[in-house]
Amino acid sequence: MRRGVPGERLEGVHDAQAGLSGPEAESRLRRYGPNMIIPGTGRAWTVTLRDTLRDPMLWFLLATSGLFWIVAQYAEALVLLLALIPLIGMDLWLHRRTQASVQGLSGRLAVQARVVRDGVERALPAEEIVPGDLVMVRSGESFPADGLLVSCDGLQVDESTLTGEAYPVRKQALDALPGAGAQALVADQHWGLAGTRVLTGCAGVRVVFTGAGTLYGEIVRSAIAGVHPLTPLQRAVGQLVRALVVVAGVFCLALAWLRYQQGHGLLDALLSALTLAIAALPEEFPVVLAIFLGAGVYRLARRRALVRRAVVVENIGRVTCICSDKTGTLTEGRLRLTHLQPAPGVSEARLLETAAAASRADSGDPVDQAVLILAPGQPVAALRARFPFTEDRRRETGVWEQAEGLLVAVKGAPEVVLGLCGLSEDAGRDWMERVDEYARSGHKVIACAGCELDAEHWPGGEPDRGLAFIGLLAFEDPVREGVREAVQACRAAGIHVIMVTGDHPRTASAIAREIGLGEGEPRLITGDELAQHTGHGGALTLRAFDVIARAVPAQKLALVRGLQAAGEIVAVTGDGVNDVPALQAADVGIAMGERGSQSAREVASVVLMDDNFRSIAGAVAEGRELFTSLQLSFQYLLMIHMPLVATAALIPMLGYPLLYLPIHIVWLELIIHPTALLVFQNLRSRRPLGPPPAKGARARFFDNMQWMTIVVVGAVVTLLVLGTYIRSLGADYAVDHARTMALLVLIMAGAGITGALSRMRGLMAWVMVVGPPLLSAVFIYTPALRVLLHLHPLHWDDWLIALGGGLLAAVLVIVGVSGKDRRA
Structure with missing residues (x-):
């Protein structure tokens, strides 16, 4: 990877080993600004609170609580008011976590640096460093900005914050600085980057x-500016709430x-208006959503996946593509010496001793x-000389x-x-x-x-003959x-x-074959x-590849966006600061x-406690179960509320x-609440990861068939309730009998809907x-x-009609969902 060096940045710097003068540094500070990679903290709490109050769900809960208060249902009113506390608190807490994320990003940055100014090396605050400065960095220190290496001795750098790879990176000094004028391209082995740390050696x-011009600064800007779009479920519930409030x-x-x-x-x-209002405002929706997501968080925690944003449980169940790191996720993340191939006449013990020396x-x-x-243990008593690995000697x-x-001893x-x-x-x-055989595997x-x-006859140089x-x-x-x-x-x-x-592609292909990507023939x-494909605006075809080798961090973000543009719901694994943009975009x-890293954990919606891909698959399984359970519960609520509201208004x-009457609404709610909350939570799928998501699932919570089933069932039950009421009312207006x-009929229909959706799985069903x-x-x-509830005894044929309706x-x-087989 090569990075451009604008000519004006090094204008006036002719001697690679000379620092800036004080006046030059002041002039450049005014021109380029302070070296502040992490900006100030975000918005004030009042702004966050104001944004939170724009959520229609909060006003829905307030309105519903007021209605319950008017009809003297004080317990319900109080519960809904208390539900406002966690909703507002969650938004404020997430804002605090964003600030913590910024603080975590700053943990890798140098606070002070040793800079050559006016020919003297001095310690300065990192914020005062300017383009053109000569900074000296030693082992254990972090680079305070992005710059070109003009001198180095045995330099190895930990760039895991930017690349995600824990292996040391060997660096080389640039032979000569680029001249002024056109932008020059310099390879990455000649760069020292902000946020990375020197492991061995020293450098100028x-x-x-x-x-903000550093690579680290670009990542920080992306992390702070990143937003989480509403999930389909959040959009669906929000739209439903707004529609019901207006219609009601x-x-x-x-x-x-x-x-x-x-x-x-x-x-x-x-009384008619209030009864209709109580029936039309289904407070079960936010309650069911909160309970189910809470259950999902608990289940995923048992799968070694810590969920930081509960609403992401829905997206976990809708994932269609997983972009996974190799090192440490698919593999154990540490090298093991697994094969020793000694030369003829050489023992494995001697081979290992030579490698150790x-x-x-x-x-x-x-x-x-x-x-x-x-x-x-070292095989000999004392070290006479060491000639470390360099890129040219290898x-x-x-x-x-x-x-x-x-x-x-040479290796x-x-x-x-x-x-x-x-x-x-x-022989060679x-x-x-x-x-090559080992490399291919x-x-x-x-x-x-x-x-x-x-x-006595050793001249002191590196032995390179007679070996x-x-x-x-291996x-x-x-x-x-x-x-x-x-x-x-x-x-x-x-x-x-x-x-x-x-x-390397060869190594990546070998691992991909071993884990079964592409059915053993990975593309x-x-x-x-x-980069060439996405750079020309080409759409990513999901099934066209299984492995991306020689990938750099920026390409990971482009991959996520390309897959999302193609309609995929993408899960991404990451561990370093370099992964922050992709983690947020996913x-x-x-x-x-x-x-x-702390930064990756702060911005991610899920933290995997054991770093194992198997746990990701388990989390997807639980997410799909919870997502399907939510669908079933919401289908039940809509199918039962449609006839309840329609008949409460039409009659x-x-x-x-x-x-x-209000007491009948309470009776029905005592049936609807536990059914929606308890019946559909523990319906386990017979598939390892549950049913696959529907095509086009990104756009809607329910597909066309589900909506059609909801509307048809709701309409039929409405006609059944309306017809049996008018029939039973008769010429003598037997209101209690008709009621x-x-x-x-409505209770029997609800029982039939419950049995069909749950397939009678579980005790609660x-x-x-x-x-x-x-x-x-x-x-x-x-x-x-009977007197308290304004009811009337029924005949046996009434029971048969009600049973037939159910x-x-x-x-x-069953007809509506059989083709999809959602729980099989």
């Missing part, structure tokens, strides 16, 4: 970009006016760590004292080490074929060589247990898994190919809890006596299907209760 950095208000006023004009009196008119415990290099785990050499002289790139050993052409070719391979020297080839070491980052099965389950559930890695593209951002509008008959009709019989045939409702629901 000529600052080019400060503040109009119908209540119309009904009150009509009843008064019909001569029923002011009290009857007000050429390794350093303090290097931070995972290859060195993997070697020293198996060979923790090997590391250790010279050790021993009783008989000096021992030389490095196979082609380099083999070239130092004087092997025959055939055979060893390189073995290297996803291994990292190094070669080892060694010799003995006479201490004997010792053998090969390392692998093992695939996590259960990942292959989880990938297969995702594929069976309609979820496409894409592995995104910075690894691979590189990050550059992806429908479900999943941060790694074990090795993830008095037609001039008939009121069908529902009893209509209530029983049986209780809420059988219980309400039996309880209705107790109310009807117990004289004291069966008809059940059949209509």
Whole structure:
């Protein structure tokens, strides 16, 4: 990756080793501004509170609470008022977490820096650094800005905050600074970047970009400006609330006016309007949503997934694509020495000893760590000289004292080490074929060589002649247990898994085959190919690739946006600051809890506590169960509320006596509430990850078939209730008999809808299907209760009509959902 260097940034800087003068620095500070990578904190609490009060759900709860208060239902009114506290508190808490996220982003930045000014090295606050400054950075320190390396000695840098990869990155000094004028492109190995930390060595950095112009600053701006769009469920509930408030208000006023004009009196008119209002404002929707999402958070926590935004439970269930990191998520995230291939006549013990003698415990290099785990002790007494790994030499050499002289140990790139050993052409070719075999199976391979020297005749330089080839070491980052099965389950559930890695394509393909991506034949593209495609505005075809190799952070964000533009609901895993934009842009951002940075965990909606892809698959399974459960519960609520509201309005509008008295509404709500909350929560799918999401699911909560079923069932039940009421009323206006008959039909229809949607799975389904009709019989045939509820005994044919209505409702629901088989 190359980055441009604007010529004016280094204007007037001619000597790579000379710093700026005081006046020059002041002039540049005025021109470019302070080096403030993290801006000030966000909006005030009052602004956040004002935004929160714009939520129509809050006003819906206030209005409903007022209505309950008017009709003396004080407990319900108080519960709805108390529900305002967590809703407002959640918005304020999320704002506080945004501030914490910004503070977490600043944790990796240098506070002070050592800068050469007026020919003297001095410590200055990092904010005072300007483009053109010469900054000196040592081991353990962080780069305060983005700049070009003009000098370095054994420099290795931890760039995991920007790349997500924990491996040390070796850097090189630039031979000469770009000249003034046109923008020059400089490769990434010559850059020191803000927010990254020096592991070994020291460096001189000529600052080019400060503040928001740094790569780190760009990520911060993206994190702060990022927004979470409303989920389909939030949009659906919001639209439903607004529609019901408007419709209920109009119908209540119309009904009150009509009843008064019909001569029923002011009290009857007000009672009719309030009864309709209570029936028309389904407070169950926000309650069910809160309870179900709370249950989802708990279930996902048991799956080792900590949910930070409860509403994301819905999106987890709708995921169609997972973009996963390789290192640490699909694999264990640490190298293991798994294969030793010694040369003929060489033991594995000697091969391992040679590799250990050429390794350093303090290097931070995972290859060195993997070697020293198996060979923790050094084979000789004292180190005479060390020649560290560099990009041009691509090997590391250790010279050790021993009783008989000096021992030389070399390890490095196979082609380099083999070239130092004087092997025959055939022998060298055979060893390189073995290297290729290991590489094709996803291994990292190094070669080892060694010799003995006479201490008196050693000139002191790096030994590079007379080396004997010792053998090969092959390392692998093992695939996590259960990942292959989880990938297969995702594929069976309609979820496409894409592995995104910075690894070489050959290594990435090997890992992809091992975990079963692309059914064992993964389709691979590189990050550059992806950039070319998205850069020309091409739409991403989800099934066109399974692996993206040699990917850089910016391409991960482009991948997420491209997939979303193609209609996919995307989950993304990430662990570093570099992943913050992609985590925020994704429908479900999943941060790694074990090795993830604080910034990634703060902006992600889900934190994975064990960093295991198998846990992601488990979270999707739970999310789909909860999403389907919400759909079923909301379908039930709509199917039962439509006839309740329609008959509560139509019957008095037609001039008939009121069908529902307030006590009847309470009775019905005591059936509707527990049914919606308890019946559909624990219906387990027989598929590993639950049913696949519907096509086009991004746009709506219900698809066309579901809406059609809701409308048809609601309309049929409305006609049944209306017809049985008018029939039972008769010529003598037997109001109590007609009211009893209509209530029983509605209760039977509700039982039929419940049984059909739940498929009678679970104890609560049986209780809420059988219980309400039996309880209705107790109310009807117990004289004291019958008088209290204004009911009348029914004939056996009335019961048959009501039972037939319930069966008809059940059949209509089954026909509507059978083709989709949502719970199979």
